[in-house]
Amino acid sequence: MAKVLETTGMVCPFPLVEAKEAIADMVKGEELIINFDCTQATESIPRWAATEGHEITEFEQIDDAKWRIIVKKGK
Amino acid sequence: MLQMIVLGIICGLLLGFVLQRGRFCVVGAYRDLILAKDGRMFLATFVVIAIQSIGVYALNDTGVIQFGNDGFPWLGTIVGGFIFGIGMVLAGGCATGTWYRAGEGMIGSWVALFGYMLGAAMTKYGVWKVAGDNLLSYRTNDTYIHETLNVSPWVLVIIVTLLVGILVIRELRKPKLPIFKMKPKKTGLAHILFEKRWHPFVTALLVGLIAIMAWPLSAMTGRMFGLGITAPSANILTFLITGDDALIDWGTFLVVGIFLGAFIAAKGSGEFRWRLPDMKTLRNNAIGGVTMGFGASVAGGCTIGNGLVNSALFAWQGWIAIIFFLLGTWVATYFTIIRKQKQAAAASKAA
Numbered sequence: 390m391a392k393v394l395e396t397t398g399m400v401c402p403f404p405l406v407e408a409k410e411a412i413a414d415m416v417k418g419e420e421l422i423i424n425f426d427c428t429q430a431t432e433s434i435p436r437w438a439a440t441e442g443h444e445i446t447e448f449e450q451i452d453d454a455k456w457r458i459i460v461k462k463g464k
Numbered sequence: 465m466l467q468m469i470v471l472g473i474i475c476g477l478l479l480g481f482v483l484q485r486g487r488f489c490v491v492g493a494y495r496d497l498i499l500a501k502d503g504r505m506f507l508a509t510f511v512v513i514a515i516q517s518i519g520v521y522a523l524n525d526t527g528v529i530q531f532g533n534d535g536f537p538w539l540g541t542i543v544g545g546f547i548f549g550i551g552m553v554l555a556g557g558c559a560t561g562t563w564y565r566a567g568e569g570m571i572g573s574w575v576a577l578f579g580y581m582l583g584a585a586m587t588k589y590g591v592w593k594v595a596g597d598n599l600l601s602y603r604t605n606d607t608y609i610h611e612t613l614n615v616s617p618w619v620l621v622i623i624v625t626l627l628v629g630i631l632v633i634r635e636l637r638k639p640k641l642p643i644f645k646m647k648p649k650k651t652g653l654a655h656i657l658f659e660k661r662w663h664p665f666v667t668a669l670l671v672g673l674i675a676i677m678a679w680p681l682s683a684m685t686g687r688m689f690g691l692g693i694t695a696p697s698a699n700i701l702t703f704l705i706t707g708d709d710a711l712i713d714w715g716t717f718l719v720v721g722i723f724l725g726a727f728i729a730a731k732g733s734g735e736f737r738w739r740l741p742d743m744k745t746l747r748n749n750a751i752g753g754v755t756m757g758f759g760a761s762v763a764g765g766c767t768i769g770n771g772l773v774n775s776a777l778f779a780w781q782g783w784i785a786i787i788f789f790l791l792g793t794w795v796a797t798y799f800t801i802i803r804k805q806k807q808a809a810a811a812s813k814a815a
Contacts, residue, residue, distance in 0.1 A: 398741050400556045400572060401492065402499060406801060410808060428568060428735050432487045432661065435644045437500070445644035454569070454730070454737035 391420040397455065401429040405437055412443070412462055420446065421460045434458055468685040472714045475681050476721015479674050479691070483564045483722070484729035485657070486667025490558040490767040494549070494793040499801060507631055508668040509772065514628040515672030516776035517621045520679055520690065529679045530688060535603035536780040537764060543599055544763025545770070545785040549792020551759050552767070553800060554752025555580070556745070559693040559766035562753070563719055567726030572741040576753035577697075583757020584698035592758060599762050609778045620778045632665060658733040675772060678718070685714045690773040693719060694760040748800075763788075 394411050396404035404425040412421055423434065435458070438445050442463035451457050482488070493505035523529045552558045555576035557565050562580060565573035587596040606612045610620050650659045678690045696715030703711040730736040741749070760766040763785050765774055771789060774782030 398739065400570070400741055400745060401489075402495065402801070406805070410805070413809075414812070426737070426739055428484075428730070429487045429489055429492060431646075433492075433500075436641065439641040439643045448644050448646050450646065450734065452737075454735045454739065 391422050391459070393422045394424070396423060396425045396427075396430075399425070399427060401427045401433065403427075404430045405433050408434060408460070409437070412460065415462050417462050417464060419462050421462070423458050423460065424455070425458070426455050428454065431456060434460075468712075468714050469717050471681040471685060472717025473721040473724070475674060475678050475691075476718040476723075477725035477728070478721075479560075479671070479718075480564050480567060480722035480725025480727075481729045482667060482670045482674065482725075483560065484568065484726040484735075485733070486662040486664065486670070488664070488667050488671060489561050490771060491552045491556075491561060491793060494767075494790050495553065495797050497790070498794050499797055504635060505664055507628070507635060508664040510624075510628045511632060511665055511668035512672040512675060512772050513776045514621075514625045515669060516675045516690075516772065517624060517778070519672070519676030520776055521617050521621055523676070523679055529683050531608075531777055531779075532688070533607050535605055535607055536784075537600045537603050538780070538784065539602035540596075540599040540762045540764060541770075541781050541784050542788050544759045544761070545788025546759070546792040546795075548756050548759030548763055548766065549789040549794075550796040551752045551755030551757075551792075552789075553793055553796035554748040555756050556749055556752065558768070559697065559756060559760060560722065560768050562756075563693065563697075563722045564726035567723045567736075568730040569736050569738045570741075571739060572745055572749040575746055576749040576756075579750050579753020579755075580757040580760075581697045581701040583754035583759075584694050584761045585701045585757070587758050587761035588695070588698045589702055592761075596758075596762050600764070604780070607779055607781075609780055609783065612780070617778055636665075658729070671772075675776070682714045682718075687714045689715075689769075690776075691718065692765065692769040692773070693722075694757070694766050694769060698757070698761065759792075 392411060394407060396407050404427050408423050435445060438460050444461040444463055445458060446461050447459040449457050490509060493509050496502045497506050524531060555562055556572055559580060562573045562576045566577050586592045610617045648655055648659055675691050682689060692715050696719045699711040700716055763770055764781055767789055770782050770785035775786060
């Protein structure tokens, strides 16, 4: 079961702050779907995932200034 | 007048475009030092300083540009810098960041921008002028660090450039993180300009070059300074109200150019959309904007004017401002983000 985190409308750094909080309560291998529209997060979320060892299974721009990224909890 | 418009807009367009595509965000750089324990973007701001310092002192030596010498307004810089740091966290972007995010369609940034113009205009011309002038009246004799140390500015240029160079090489040698990239949908130049992730040091290099270019372009229109955001922002609002066209200069067209450049970059890469944040964020953006306007006016510059330009001149004002921008940013980040994270962590432990 994937968890969905809606951060559309939130400005940076809040999408990432919320993502960190959400993933803390999840188990390894579980997926977190993050919807966001803060441009700077296209940089900060993938970078955070790589640093923390979470896998990104999907990252797509779904509309003008709207993105969806799926992060699979690593450890 | 036409020359002023063209030269200002060109510089602004380039800067706005580069900032948007490079996701160059000074408040992010300062904030991430404590929030993400990540100094990469902070180092990028020093890449801008180092490159610009070489360029502007070379231009100064050849006599193309001259630097002012009216002392270091230490009290204003300290107080204003700290207040500006708090303001830019609440506003969700520094002064320049606010201009370029307005170009991306962020309504919160439009609110912050209006607050910023208002706060700066009130401090320069209005009811806060008394406080601003008072704070700015405490000045030291020396303007520049090399003046106090009694050395050539080139000594500092070389030291800073070497230090930044070493740190950049160290950063680039770190094992590459396997960062996930979106599938490219564009090719060639369109991919590079409107899609590709730009390395922060490449962005910083470009910002540094634009910052150098700003000096002679601005000087050609009779304005002897580099990139500056605060005075033009205050002047636009004041001009709109008073109609006094003496307030219009190269800087006015620079900031308008930043807005347009960011809009073109965002539109071209499918990143423009009108976006409305929640009420609480809007409130913070409004408060942050006005706070930032007061802070920047009293500090004699924002994170560009002081943080990137005065610092590249090795003016005391630039370096002391950076320290207090950082402190203000950290205090505001602690109260708006870190404290809540700690409380949430404690609550989930107790549960």
